[in-house]
Amino acid sequence: MTIWHPMGRLTNMRYYQVGLLLVATLAVFGFYYLGSEKQNFSSTTRRIKESRASQSTSLDIDLAGSSELKLSEGKSKTLETRGTQDYHLLMMFTKVHSNPGLRDKFQVALSSLVRYGKFESSEVLSLHFVADEPSKEIGKAVMRDLLQGASFKYKVIFHDVIALTEKLFPIVEAMQKHFSAGSGTYYSDSIFFLSVALHRIMPKDITRIIQLDLDLKFKTNIRELFEEFDNFLQNSVIGIAYEMQPVYRHTFWQYRRENRNTKVGDPPPDGMPGFNSGVMLLNLEAMRQSKLYNQLLEPNTVRQFAEKYHFKGHLGDQDFFSMIGMEHPELFYVLDCGWNRQLCMWWKDHGYADIFDEYYKCESHIKIYHGNCNTQIPED
Template identity: 75%
Template structure:
């Protein structure tokens, strides 16, 4: 705000410089949550969100992180109101994954723990998260001893080993994994805030259970055309 006029300020950040600040964390994430060097989600940019509170200025307290393949059916300012719904201790707002991707990824853990909720569909199960729409409460992330402990490379490895987890979707995999153990760190966005349209897993071995994950009741605020899915016209 300057001389009676509101100004829009855009700040650009160097991904390489940010990655250097977070090198031990990003390195640990890449080890467990990417499909290897050169894979799409192996790029450092897909891991910066997990420690955004350590690289953004203290004056910045809330961030909404969005994928590019989204279509908005409401004013994006409405999404900021969801921060007010966070429970004490929650640091991130995120919607559930709407495909059985984590039913598949956690297959070994599920085999060894046949009564687990891990990878099962909502509302009773833990289907994992989709990071296409995320609310990052940077203040809460900075204040959470638990969350910052989970970022330590040794603890990342410990949990990945515990869940027999080898992911390929970057930060989404990390949030999903710690959410299995510590759901209190997350505020669950309604599926209408990230209505994912991808149906890949329906045609690749999970057609019998697909609709249990894909179903989304209630109003749709944001369509997510993940895996190049067409987005409906209004």
């Protein structure tokens, strides 16, 4: 679902209708131009359905797995499709209809993003949401309100969680038994590994995307986070911050016992504490091109590493990235802790009070708060 918003409504209805049709055409044949099946969210069809531009303020387009909603253009700024640069952001937005707490977290995240967000006039922020149908309807209503104050151009795109799960399952099925909470491989668990294989699902013209948890609060312009892509090293494919609790000290306990001099699970700056997936910069093009990264997705490789490290996790993509990061740290650009200031302190009260602060401390300027494990985020 795509929402365009450069500030206000066109007063001229005829101009509005013409502009709306132009944007719809360019969106269909430009941004979401349908190529091979591997380049699109749809697994079964290239069908595109375009509704009539009428007196309504919206135009819906179905993309067989994703959908867009466009609102009217602002009267002082009209959207120029040519020459624009898209910045892509993705969030999971499932089961919101049955969990009011998720809706509250999302409102905090989106309102703070809008408050601090600033982009150039030629730039568009594309907001991608993976959603089930009931949550999608809630999202439409919430975003119509929260995005009203945005000073930048944006699009909102909803992707169907079922369609994505169908694509993900064959890729990540083998790794789920090592990194899922349940005992065994569950089809529905696949969505928790979306970031691992996103480079094989997103259209190839999307080369970079940032994936975020819902329980965040921005304290700075989100555009600055996109600039961190420029700091990636030659072999980096993913930007991600360290885990700020001794989660992986605990998870790798057997490996650590057998390898007394290892840095696996040790705190920073010299240790390897594992990663937190609340904020991730995914260089999709680099992920596609990296022979090493794609080899690490192979079932035999996952199994061999899981056996080597005696690894059994429950945090999905975060566990996978943490495990392969122990073996191939060169694939990861480590984000400063200020970009993912995790607030959860659960492990402090569960056996690690004596060393907890070595993981938890962050002396950097805080740019994003992460209220993981339902921790309260500080008020402004």
